[in-house]
Amino acid sequence: MRIRNFPWRNKFSILFTRNIPWCYWQSKAMKLSKLTAMDAGNCFQLHASLVFIAIITFTSNVQRPLEIPNYPLHPEHSNQGFFLRQRPHYDNDLVYGCVLCKEKRNMFFYECRACYFSIDIKCAYLSSSYKFNQPSKHDIHQHPLTFIESPTTIDVPKRFNCSWCHEPLIDAIYICDPDCPFIIHKKCLDELPTKIDHLTHRLHPLILNRSDSDYLCNLCQKQHFGPFYGCSLCHFNINVECAWPRSIVEDKSSHQHPFSLLWRQGSFICDACDTEGNYISYICLKCCIEVHKKCTSLPRIIKFSRHDHCIFHKHFLQTRELTRQDCKICFNEVKLDRGSYSCGKPGCNYVVHVNCVLENEKLYEVIEDEKQYEEFYEKSIQSSIIRVIEVNEVGEATKIQHFTHQYYLGLADKMEEIDRKCDGCMLSISTLFYYCSECPFFLHKTCVELPRIKQHWFRQASATLFFKDFQNCDFCDQSCSGFFYEIDEWWDMSIRCDKVVDIIECEGHQHFLFYDFNYEKECNGCGVENNNGAFRCGECRFALDFGCLTFPHSTLHKIDEHMLNLTYHDDKEQSYCDICERERDPRL
């Protein structure tokens, strides 16, 4: 079906189609399941029900010119012109915010034809008469700044304050790119002091200076260039933007009380993450804790991909026992009187270091409401891949239709044939399985019950089940057929690898192994270096990659009538392979 008169760039009509994955409306990516409208030329998709809202929005926008010749804020490409577009870019994952209000969610904006400069239609309209190029007296920031006379009229969001004095943005300001949070009052920048007394360096005053090469800021311990306050006698430097952090930080979503700035002359141990900090600390007098600036806003609840339940940040953990608790990521001790993330479910005993669990943002998500998350997750994993045709007295599905197979499958509990493999996971079948009576097709009952959508420990983003006749697994690097999970819309994982948990006992090694995402050295099974991590031993130098780990632990080989057992250690000085008679590396 086609909708006519859809004023989208006056060029395309809208086609209705099914099973297109995403809805582009207000940039909110929602899975599309029902009827979908799509504009093939733009790869622009909507739920059918949203099309009419879209029409209204578009109609109100058609009065706006589709193109504007130049814009005072972007003189570099004024010969190229700016054209009306919608978010998100269908060919680009990056979303560029408006240069003025920094908002990324408004749908329509003008974009430069030569670069990604973009400005919302509303901001472009309101600010078209402004003078922007008012040069600033001091050049303190690494990016070029834009002058704005009256920020309140163009909707510079209320959530921003001046980076220098932390007061609201009412008077004239300078702002930076949408992706840089730097904003400063014109007044603050013009009146920047040339000499300051700073509580982290009480012996000498600090003088405003500038450096065109990198210098270390003693407060944030990062490299900066440009202006700084420094003491040349002691080589003590503070980046101008780091000199005055907020004196009070209040973020109720992460801590119930406000934190106050406490200048230190030396180092301290942070009560929230148990690592060292310097000079700038924040204290909560109610809880008697002292934390890093970044640790004033730690998420209270997160869902970490490697644990099934939500975990909570606590500044200390009370226990009745004397036992030591190890972090389930790095397997070093967690000090229970300092901050950590832990699971509150009875019997779970899951504790991790703050910095270990927050290290990779692809492995966790911030949770606002634990109950709501659990309900949502329960629902999503109930997405079954079968249609039940017949059930027996105890409610077991005895006849099913499976999405991989054209005929119905029946349930059986005893396999007559020797070494019959499951077509889903390629492992042998002995009990409880489904079979096809028309052709040789078998599936384990457990493989039939795999959820269509789930969350795998390798990523917090969801994993989707699919069936492929021939596909390379990104984890063990073996090609096989059967079920795969596509993790985070990128990684294809065979079911054999999917069954491997992140902490394992391994035949052939006396200690348990855990998955280390940062492991980059060679695998003791195959000698290949791996940059996606590997299963590592915490006690000794031993690691195995997915490929070597999912290798069958014993294998029948035609030379020897007995089973050969896979081993990773060899006592003999020199070893030869009995099949090819060449020397083997004894470490493998």
Ligand SMILES: [Zn+2]
């Ligand atoms: Zn900037």
Ligand SMILES: [Zn+2]
């Ligand atoms: Zn000094």
Ligand SMILES: [Zn+2]
């Ligand atoms: Zn900390």
Ligand SMILES: [Zn+2]
């Ligand atoms: Zn740790």
Ligand SMILES: [Zn+2]
């Ligand atoms: Zn738990």
Ligand SMILES: [Zn+2]
């Ligand atoms: Zn199977």
Ligand SMILES: [Zn+2]
């Ligand atoms: Zn290997």
Ligand SMILES: [Zn+2]
């Ligand atoms: Zn070991």
